[in-house]
Ligand SMILES: NC(=O)C1=CN([C@@H]2O[C@H](COP(=O)(O)OP(=O)(O)OC[C@H]3O[C@@H](n4cnc5c(N)ncnc54)[C@H](O)[C@@H]3O)[C@@H](O)[C@H]2O)C=CC1
């Protein structure tokens with residue numbers, strides 16, 4: 109049974125495909141109410157309210173995937189999840205339109221003073237002259253962060269006759285032109301805009317982006333909107349700008365602390381607020397819940413997830429093409445790690461033939477995970493393999509070559525350790541399986557599966573019989589045996605596939621045979 113904890117309010121209709129599966133058990137509870145059973149969950153589904161901290165993850169050792177039914181993952185310690193090999197997914201576009209519409213609603217409400225007028229009329233006042241606003245038409249809208257939501261806000265602004273000035277360091281000129289906006293530096297946007305709206309994620313770089321220094325660069329009478337994340341506009345820094353009238357009004361949907369409690373900004377009549385409602389529409393909630401539910405099902409079924417924060421994006425098509433190599437990569441890493449059971453500094457992976465045209469990043473991650481698995485006690489998989497390798501001072505790189513050794517595809521792994529280098533090469537043969545075709549300088553051909561035994565010896569007659577006798581005497585059955593050598597009478601090797609793993613006693617008995625130099629157990 110795959111157990112899913114849903115700890116925030118997520119659309120039940122959207123989660124229906126998960127609920128329909130007999131193998132998935134869904135529990136809807138806050139994490140604080142599920143303390144006793146936290147260790148039993150395989151998946152955790154959240155919105156922005158649940159804080160997925162390292163401390164929480166420590167209580168959830170079985171967790172494999174975290175689904176965020178929404179965009180921002182700043183409430184999730186993604187590094188801590190990655191370190192533990194936990195996949196983090198989100199629903200990147202399910203609430204884009206709702207968030208853009210909410211931003212626009214806030215903009216109109218701000219410049220026409222709708223919330224203030226609303227309160228006044230309901231207080232039995234009729235004070236039309238107190239609520240004279242501004243038109244949006246002809247105004248310059250500064251958009252900071254021009255991703256999905258920022259660009260939807262821009263479309264609506266153009267329909268209102270506004271000119272749009274964008275700052276986004278990662279936006280290309282071509283995309284800006286296509287969307288009919290002009291790209292500017294941050295200072296230019298700050299100086300020119302009548303209204304500024306922020307649509308970046310909350311990161312180290314964007315926290316406090318609109319703080320004292322940058323607020324001072326804005327036009328007198330500017331309006332500010334934050335429907336992205338609390339903290340992008342520094343709430344404390346706003347106070348003197350509101351007091352002096354430099355900032356004409358602020359609309360906030362999000363806060364540095366949520367809920368914000370008794371916030372000093374609430375004292376200002378020209379600060380309008382909503383309780384993080386950007387994504388709170390029936391449509392957006394259904395979209396995001398459906399997206400994470402589908403992704404979770406894919407994950408559960410062993411299919412690729414497409415909107416992971418800590419894995420390279422992979423479509424179903426690409427996944428199907430790389431799947432076999434993904435498996436081969438894992439085996440190459442696993443075998444190489446056991447063979448080179450010494451500290452290593454560097455792994456170099458070379459792709460040749462058909463595999464070189466595929467999404468090799470994923471295959472390399474799988475290979476790395478295979479390599480690290482015998483060396484680390486904790487879970488290591490394609491999510492955290494790069495991080496774990498870095499922590500252990502192991503560098504890795506990919507190369508591409510035309511040298512396929514006559515096979516349609518070939519993955520070659522060279523491991524550099526202290527005073528020793530080892531190379532293993534493998535190929536995948538469709539409808540046949542994975543084959544190791546080169547092992548430590550010797551051409552050979554064996555399947556990387558099960559209990560393997562590596563024996564390096566001098567090429568002499570009778571070696572196979574001697575090995576067979578020792579194994580027979582210890583009741584070890586040989587399933588397959590492959591032999592190879594560099595040259596007649598020189599370095600030779602056997603790779604045996606056994607029906608059961610051998611113990612140290614058998615290894616010692618084999619090592620005592622004359623002309624046998626090395627014996628190693630390899631589990632694949
Ligand atoms: N209030 C609400 O309920 C909702 C809030 N959001 C928030 O809105 C924000 C934007 O969401 P999306 O547009 O979907 O994300 P996105 O990833 O599509 O766009 C973010 C944009 O910010 C840009 N950016 C990153 N760092 C920047 C920097 N230092 N300066 C300027 N631009 C920078 C990126 O290049 C990207 O184009 C997120 O913080 C998200 O959490 C999203 C949905 C609902």
Ligand SMILES: O=C(O)C(=O)COP(=O)(O)O
Pocket residue numbers: 155156157177178179180181203336384386387388
């Ligand atoms: O998707 C986002 O980033 C949001 O801010 C929406 O948050 P919510 O799911 O409404 O708590």
